[in-house]
Amino acid sequence: MSTSKPAAARPSLTEGPIAKTLFLFSLPILLGNVLQSLNGSVNAIWIGKFLGEQALAATSNANIIMFLLISAIFGIAMAAVILIGQNLGAKRVDEAKKVVGTSAVFFMVLSIIVGAIGLIFSPEILDLLNTPADAREFAIAYTRIIFAGVPFMFGYNLVMAVLRGSGDAKTPFYFLLLSVGLDVLLNPLLIEGMGPFPRLGISGSAYATFFSQLVSFVLLLLYLYRKKYFLRITKDDLHMLRLKWDIVRALIQKGLPMGLNMVVVSLSNLFLVHLVNSYGSEASAAFGIATQISSYVQMPALAIGGAVTSMAAQNIGAGNWERVNRITWTGVAFNVGLTGVLVSFIHLFNRQAVSLFLPEGNAIDIGVHINNLTLWSFIIFGIFNVVAGVVRSSGSVIVPLVISFIALLLVRNPLAYLLGGLYGFDSIWWSFSISFTVAAVLNILYYRFGNWKKARMGPAAKPA
Numbered sequence: 266m267s268t269s270k271p272a273a274a275r276p277s278l279t280e281g282p283i284a285k286t287l288f289l290f291s292l293p294i295l296l297g298n299v300l301q302s303l304n305g306s307v308n309a310i311w312i313g314k315f316l317g318e319q320a321l322a323a324t325s326n327a328n329i330i331m332f333l334l335i336s337a338i339f340g341i342a343m344a345a346v347i348l349i350g351q352n353l354g355a356k357r358v359d360e361a362k363k364v365v366g367t368s369a370v371f372f373m374v375l376s377i378i379v380g381a382i383g384l385i386f387s388p389e390i391l392d393l394l395n396t397p398a399d400a401r402e403f404a405i406a407y408t409r410i411i412f413a414g415v416p417f418m419f420g421y422n423l424v425m426a427v428l429r430g431s432g433d434a435k436t437p438f439y440f441l442l443l444s445v446g447l448d449v450l451l452n453p454l455l456i457e458g459m460g461p462f463p464r465l466g467i468s469g470s471a472y473a474t475f476f477s478q479l480v481s482f483v484l485l486l487l488y489l490y491r492k493k494y495f496l497r498i499t500k501d502d503l504h505m506l507r508l509k510w511d512i513v514r515a516l517i518q519k520g521l522p523m524g525l526n527m528v529v530v531s532l533s534n535l536f537l538v539h540l541v542n543s544y545g546s547e548a549s550a551a552f553g554i555a556t557q558i559s560s561y562v563q564m565p566a567l568a569i570g571g572a573v574t575s576m577a578a579q580n581i582g583a584g585n586w587e588r589v590n591r592i593t594w595t596g597v598a599f600n601v602g603l604t605g606v607l608v609s610f611i612h613l614f615n616r617q618a619v620s621l622f623l624p625e626g627n628a629i630d631i632g633v634h635i636n637n638l639t640l641w642s643f644i645i646f647g648i649f650n651v652v653a654g655v656v657r658s659s660g661s662v663i664v665p666l667v668i669s670f671i672a673l674l675l676v677r678n679p680l681a682y683l684l685g686g687l688y689g690f691d692s693i694w695w696s697f698s699i700s701f702t703v704a705a706v707l708n709i710l711y712y713r714f715g716n717w718k719k720a721r722m723g724p725a726a727k728p729a
Contacts, residue, residue, distance in 0.1 A: 277432035278579040279354055283588070283595050287572055291599070293438035294429075295568035302560060304445045311452045312470055316403075320467045323403030326396045327411060332531065334379065338419055340524025341372075342426035344516045347578045347658050348722050349430030349496070354582025358495065365427055365496050366505030367512040374508075376419035383412025403467045410471035417478040424485055427496055429575050436488070444481035448473050515722055522662040526669050533673035540681055544690050551631035554622040555639065558611065562640055565603040566647030569596050570654035577658035586718065593655045593712070600647035608640045638694035642701050649705040652712050661720035664711055672704035 278286060305328075313321050345368045352361040383390070387408045388401075396404050421444075425437040451473035458464025465472060489497055498506060534556070541552040573596040580588045611618055619632035649672075653665040677700030684692040711717065 278350070278576045279583045279585060279588070283576075283591050284599075287569070287576060287592065287595055287599060290432070290434050290576065291565075291568045291572035293434040294571050295564055297438045297441045298564045298568055299561070300441055300445045302564075304448055307449050308452050308470060308473075311456060312467070315453070315456045316467055319397075319400045320403050322397055322400040323407055323467060324470070326391055326394050326400065326404050327408045329394060330383075330390060330408065331411060333528070334415070336527040336531070337521070337524045338372075338422050339527060340522065341516050341520035342422045343523045343574065343657070344520035344722070345423065345426040346430040346575055347519070347660065348512070348515060349427060350432075350575050350578030350658070351582035351722055353431055354579035354585075356583075361431070362496055362498070362502060363505050363509060364512055366498055366502065366507065367509045368423055368427070368516065369498065370506055370508050371513055371516065372419045372423045373416070376416040379419075380412050380415040383415065384409055387412065406466075406468045407471045410468060410475055414471075414475040414478050417475075417482045421478060421482045421485065424482070424489070429571070430578070431496055432575065432579065434572070434575075436485070440481045440485040440488075443484070444477045447477035447480060451476060519660060519662050519722060522666045523657060526666050529666070529669050529673055533678055536674075536678045537681060540678075540685060540693065547626070547628040548631055548690060551619075551628045551635060554619055554628075554632050555635040557622065558618055558636060559640060559643060562604065562607055562611065562643045563646065565607065566600050566643065566650045569600050569603070569647070570650040572596070573651055574654040574658045577655045581659055589655065593652060596651040596655070597648055600651050601644055604644045604647045608644065611636065611640060634691065635694055638691075639697045642698035645698065645701040645705050649701065649708045652705070652708040656708070656712055656715075656717045659717050659720045660722035661715075661717035664715065664717065665708065668704055668707045668711070671707070672700045676700040676703050 278290070309321065309324070312324055345364060348364045349361045352358075352364065387405050391401060391404050391408060421440075425441075428434070428437050452470050453459065454462045455465050455469030455473050456467075458469075462469075538549070538552070542549050573592055576592050577589050580586075580592065615633050615636050616629065619629050619636065649668075653668070656665055677696045680699060681693045681696040684695060
C-alpha cells in the first residue's frame with residue numbers, strides 16, 4: 266500500500282503558466298549541464314598540469330568508455346522519466362512507484378554487472394581502443410576505479426530521473442553542485458598528495474570522482490527520505506522492489522533507442538574529426554576548440570528538450586493534448602530566444618573566445634571561421650531537439666532516432682566530405698545548417714502528420 270500523501274503526489278507540470286513552469290524547470294537542467302562540462306574541463310587541467318600528456322591521454326580513452334555507458338544509461342533513465350511522468354499525469358501514483366521499484370532493482374543489477382566487467386576486463390577493453398603504450402598503465406588504474414563507482418553513477422542518474430519525472434529539477438541540481446564541488450576540490454589534493462592526503466597520481470583523480478559521486482548519492486537518498494518524498498519506497502512498498510518484466514521491457518525497448526541517439530551523434534562527430542584531421546594539425550586544433558564552444562551553445566536546447574519531455578509526459582498521461590501542443594511551441598520559442606542570444610554574444614567576441622584556448626596563429630583564424638559558419642545553425646538544432654523531445658514523451662522513440670541517423674550520418678557527413686572535396690575546407694561547415702534543417706523539417710512533419718500520439722510507453726501509461 267502506498268503511504269504517499271495525495272497533496273504531495275499531485276503532478277506539478279500539468280497546470281499553471283506554461284512559459285514560467287518551463288523556464289523554472291529547464292534552468293536547473295541547463296545549469297547542471299554547464300556544471301558537468303566545467304567539471305570535466307577543470308579536472309583535465311589538474312591532470313595535465315600535475316601528470317602530463319600520458320595521463321591526459323589515459324583519461325581521454327577512459328572517457329570514451331564512460332560516454333558509451335552514459336549513453337546507454339541516459340536512454341533508460343529517460344524512459345523512466347517518461348513512464349513516471351505519464352503515470353503521475355494520469356494520477357496513478359502507485360503505478361509510478363512500481364516503475365521506481367523495478368527501475369531501482371534493474372539499475373542495481375545492471376550497475377553491478379557493468380562494474381564487475383569493467384574491473385576485471387579494463388586492460389582488454391583499453392587494448393581494443395588501441396590505447397597508447399605509454400598511457401596504458403595510467404588508463405588501467407584510472408578506468409578500474411571509475412568502474413568501481415558505476416553503481417553510484419547509475420544510482421544518481423536513476424534518482425535524478427525519478428525526480429525530473431515527478432517535476433522536480435532543482436533537487437538533482439543541488440546535489441550535482443555538491444558532487445562537482447567535491448570532485449574539483451579533491452582532484453588536486455589526491456593527485457599531488459596535499460596536506461593529510463596521500464599522493465595517488467592518476468588514481469587520485471579517479472578516487473575524487475568515486476568519492477564525490479558516492480557522497481552525493483548517499484546524501485541525496487537521505488534527504489529524500491527525511492523529506493518523505495512521495496515516490497520513495499517505504500517498508501510498506503518493499504513488494505515493489507522486484508523486476509516487473511513489462512516495465513523492464515518498456516525501459517529497454519524505449520530507452521535503448523534514446524541512448525543510441527547519443528551514439529549516432531558521437532559517430533557523426535568522429536567521422537568529421539577524421540575528415541578535418543586530413544587538413545592538418547591547425548585545422549584539427551581549431552575544430553576541437555570550435556566543438557568545445559558549440560557544446561556550450563547546445564546546452565539551452567538540450568536543457569529545454571529535457572524539460573519539455575518531462576512536462577509533455579505528465580500532460581500526455583493526463584490526456585491534455587492541447588497543453589502538450591502549447592508546451593512544444595513554447596519550448597521552440599525559448600530555444601530560439603536563448604540560443605539566439607548566446608550565439609549573438611559569441612559572435613561579438615568570437616576571436617576572444619577562440620583565443621582563450623589557442624595561441625596566436627592561423628588556428629585562431631580557422632576557429633573563428635568555423636564558428637561564423639556553424640554556430641547559428643544550432644538554433645535550428647534546438648528546434649528539432651525540442652520537437653523530438655515531445656514526440657519521445659509519448660513513447661515514440663524510433664522515428665526521432667531514424668531522423669537523427671538520416672540527418673547526421675546520411676546527410677551531414679557525406680555532404681561534408683563532398684563539399685570538402687569539391688570546394689575545399691571552408692565549405693565543409695555548410696553541412697551543419699543543411700543537416701540540422703533536414704532534421705528540423707522531418708521532425709516537425711512527423712509531429713504534425715505522424716501517429717506519435719498513439720504510441721505507448723508501457724502497460725501502465727494509459728490515463729486512469
